[in-house]
Amino acid sequence: MILPVLDQNLALLLAAVAVAGVARGLSGFGTGMIVTPIAAALYDPITAVVLIVIIDSLPMLPVTIPVLKIARWREVLPILAGLGVFVPVGIYILKHGDPALLRWFICLTILVCVLALWRGWRYRGPRSLPISFSVGGLAGVLSGIASLPGPPVIVYWLATALPAAIVRANLLALFFLSEFLSIGNLWAAGLFEMPRLMLGLTATPFYLTGLLLGWGLYGRSSEQVYRRFTFALVVAAALIAMPTSEYVVRAAISALAA
Template structure:
């Protein structure tokens, strides 16, 4: 029998471990998506604040080897402005997470994600090189969502996947971007009192499952195609939108 962790009984804790493992597989393969898998399920089991902070902590720690490789091929001209925009707004998002009505927050998130998915699925693409202002603005939206829900991915995913960059560079951009923005997120969470002993214990216990699954996911990417990468991205974004809808709580929770 496992001891209770963060107020979770053994079955709930095992579900959290299984969810973080699936999230790690996705993160290792795509360079993003961990929050889209982990947050909807974990938030239904524990306090959403604890769920968001635990993912931030384990991801920033475990994904470091991926970051080293990604920095060699990412597009720094767009990554740095986007990361700068996110750092500016993530503290606002964390404040909203601490004070806003969770019901309203989830509806806002679902609507934003569905709009971004519609842009991707429509096939719309821009052919010009993205400028610093656009990158900064997209990063600012991403940081706001990330601070509120740890679902910072959809804005920057839509931005880079709608452009001319190859899949390998898009993945590297996302990995590098999330690494840099995690510093701003951590500071914002600390400032809002979300870094606790309870969080540190939970994060320590789920780290092994996340680390192994990230490694396996990264191995899988090396054998994948651009088509399978895009399909996974679309599926994850749609899943994030659906599972965030309060109207489906009776079915999904």
């Protein structure tokens, strides 16, 4: 097992991972939406998904285990079932899709999700088992393609009458269990190649450091400030990682050189 060489790409990735950890510690979300587009741009979309699965699993254990006993499993399990069925669909698209098109899809999907969360959009329709399963299915496809299962579920659950603490517990329980589903499917698809695994292990301490820093900063300002900070980071990451940004950077460099 050989650790990745510290080059410009790795340095940028580790910085993004640390910033995502701070955002997650402050606001409770943002890891995938910040790291995935940056990692996909610096390496490739498959590496980005594998990286997220690694860094966002073990470090979340201390936060997740205590809330498992208060999660409403009748709410969690139908969505988890849909997610489990459709994660392989997303991974198939990830494995066989065109990397450039996947980068566009990831960036644009993140921007749409941020807009939905920023505007406070909520699902107001029926909440039957088929609907919950369908929401889980959409989350599963997004999880397989870009490690982004959160936005559909957040939009669906935040409009319920459940207490905020229960919604948080449900989300943590769902994402914790979905990590195992993602790990199993990525492994079965042969995407856990050693360089990607070592990259994830290298990035984990940086993510954990940022996570602890974010937890330490939590409570020093309003939740609205944290959310705005995280949304700004997510939007910046998605815009920077868009394929067109490379042409803009190259054009700027050429202009400066001239």
